[in-house]
Amino acid sequence: MTGVPWLTILIAVPLLAGALCLFASANVARWIALLATLVCLEIGIDLWLMFNPDGPQWQFVEHVALGGGFNWSLGIDGIALMLIVLTLFLMPICIGASWRSIEKRVPEYMAAFMLMEALMIGAFAAQDLFLFYIFFEGGLIPMFLIIGIWGGAERIKASYKFFLYTFFGSVLMLVAMIYMVSVAQTTSIPALMAYDFAPRAQTWLFLAFFASFAVKLPMWPVHTWLPDAHVQAPTAGSVILAGVLLKLGGYGFIRFSLPMFPEGSAQFIPFMFVLSGVAVVYTSLVALVQSDMKKLIAYSSVAHMAFVSFGLFAMNRQGLEGAMLVMLGHGLVSGALFLCVGVIYDRLHTREIGRYGGLADNMPGYALLFMVFTMASVGLPGTSNFVGEFLALVGTYHASSWAAVVATTGIILGAAYMLWLYWRICFGTQRNADAAAMPDLNAREWWLLAPIAAAVFWMGIYPESFLRPMRNDIGRLTARLEHVAPAGDSRLKLGRGAIHSDGHDHGATH
């Protein structure tokens, strides 16, 4: 532990850079933003290296009381650390992705992204309930502007929908937060995580937090803002939306709902499983019939995030670790897929799948990377998503075998829509001359996609680097949830064999 307020620096650097961007010319603003995000990434990697997985739960803790019950208190555990690193990793890529495709009002664009980065880091690092809420909600403002100013044709409607949907969800959470603070007499998140609320109150508190995080995650049936927002947002906006903003929902569940209201959460396990099950099957089917690439990937996001909610509410170690890894993996992969869409969109200015075809011929490099990310999204062993999805499914299986059966169909359906998408875009005959004439990836695009591909393989082949910092925190959470975790219908036990059977059926193994 050092005395340097790393987390405050991490929030301050993008804020300052954003303010500078506003006064700079377009090109200077681009460089300022890139530099700032790279500096932040460097700090983030340092944090990862300095983080002691066996140390205290909360590290890099800062606390300044501002009076009036408001505290500037920051601190991270392994879960927050990994999500912060994900955010910091995606940010320079977002700036790079906007380098050429954003031409109007560049300084404001870069400033909005810098503000976004600061707020997201703040949300993951906040240790004060209201501070968290401020960062969590504050993220709406830059995203509203990013979608609304630099988005596609229907951008206004999409930005309103995004804003009001998520705002509505989170005011209910705010009411619950106020109630919690007045009961527990503390705004400190670590203290609240250990506080036992009355079980009856937990039901309502859970529902209030659910209203916010379910919209953010998003869960069926409150996911409808997501396809609109994704389709209309500029490429980098989609990357941040899929890569980081959705993770706030999962982070909310794992940081607030589960540890603070264990009884309340346990009560809603069947409910969560049903919603997640519907999401997996329904949104996968919807994704199958999309003709717009971005919409397809947006729906696939909803389906993938359902694995997260499955894993979280399995309430066992595999499920929770799996959920975290799915979040990290999905952040990388869906971000990369949106970038892949952006690459060809920049060339042809259409997201219509039917306009492309046979790109493997004229864009072999692109086809290769797109293949990697498609396979990762499908969950091919050796890629990041496999590890996460497998663990999440194992966890779910321990909790409820039927839920696992439904969830697993998502893998099959995922393979169907992703492979079909890949086939229609990269293989087959070249139907359009303009699509056939598109040049392959340039150096900038390689620089954007290759690091993500490397991270995807790293997480797939050696997930221990990512699991290690979180292990103790997941362990603490499992211990907290132990008394309410579902017993499950599939605990495999070794039978003593037919000879020694004393009449009871010990070995109901299927």
Added chain:
Amino acid sequence: MVRFAPLLPEIILAIGGLVLMMLAAFTGRRGAGMVGWLAIALLMAATVALIGAPSHAGPLFEGMVSADLFASFGKAIIFPSAAVAIIASHGWFERDNEHPAEYSVLIVFAAVGMAVMVSATNLMSLYVGLELNSLAGYVLASYQRRDERSAEAGLKYFVLGALASGILLYGISLLYGFTGTLSFNGVAAAFGREAPSLGMLFGLVFVLAGLAFKASAVPFHMWTPDVYEGAPTPVTTFFASAPKVAAVLMATRFCVEGLGPATDAWRQIVIFAALASIFLGAIAAYGQTNIKRLLAYSSINNVGFAMVGLAAGGAQGASAVLFYMAVYVVMTIGAFLCVLWMRDAEGNPVESIASLSGLAQTRPALAGAFAIFMFSLAGIPPLFGFWPKLLVFTAALQAGYVALAVAGFIGAVIGAYYYLKIVKVMYMDEPAQPYARVHHPLQGALIFLTAVLVSPLGYLLIGPLGSWTAQAAGSLF
């Protein structure tokens, strides 16, 4: 022995105002600038004079007024915002050959009236203060007398205001008749002695109705959009800030000190008025095309939120009300100063929302400030407007009003839409005819200052402001 030291701020303003009136009468248009600056100096001097006896002396003149921390908190908001209203008028009335000198004098007299309103502990002094403020207000609303809308606004304000005063006076007379006293403490004692009689309840309802009119709470809000739209923009800036604070604080003091034992009787009225204001303010603003009308509905909406704190009751609720009004004044003054800077190419004021189109590209700084005020008025974090909303709802929840808090938050979401619409017009639409530049560094500095105060930097003020409001509210109990 009558002590005058605790009344020093009012004395400064009243005598200074009379002198300025003479000065204005004899120097005419030439002296307008000087009178304006002197009025600002008076208001600042009165603010400084609040330190010491005027904040701690307690009841004065047999309990007619009370010089306590609650009153001086209100005055510390009211005097500077009145000064801002004078600064806002710079360069406004000169265009139409109006007489700008008396404007400042009227503002000073209105400030005296408001000072009496927030320190009144007797129904008679309450009424006198309120009328002093209102009479100045009627003239101010119709100040641009050659402008039909301004004249209409003045007349409308006067007729409805007179009606409300009548209702208030009727309520006061009922309370006097049934309790035999006009002092807040006496009324409270009467309510405490026995179950309130029908006459006392009628008196209570009528008085609250009169106060709701001043605070423009639903269902006595009808004058607000018309008057805000018709009155000259500097006057609207004034109406939306200081008198609003005075009215809400006066209502708070009367409810707490005068009607404390009858809390159950007035709480349901306040809850209704709060929720009705929040929802009507949010919904009626949807179709507006005039920015001043929209801000009028926004002010109705915000008064509703402040009243949620009042409904919660207790020192915590009162403290939340004070906090809310302090932040509200800063946001609203900032927003109106931005409206003041909306000028077409000839320098004439424009008020249509459509003219804001694409402002972020033609005037990025102005658009940025305006967006900050809009997000802050909507109560969206990380802007400072979020914190007072949190405080009033905390107070409501701790008093056990969960449904009230949930309904209020839903109203906040509905209201967020029209604030977003302004931001959308400024940031997402194609640029319209650019505004003419207004060269007024002082107003620019004020816009900047208010924007900084409601930006996330405002959170640094939570500590001092919170302890100040807590002490001020504590002086009521």
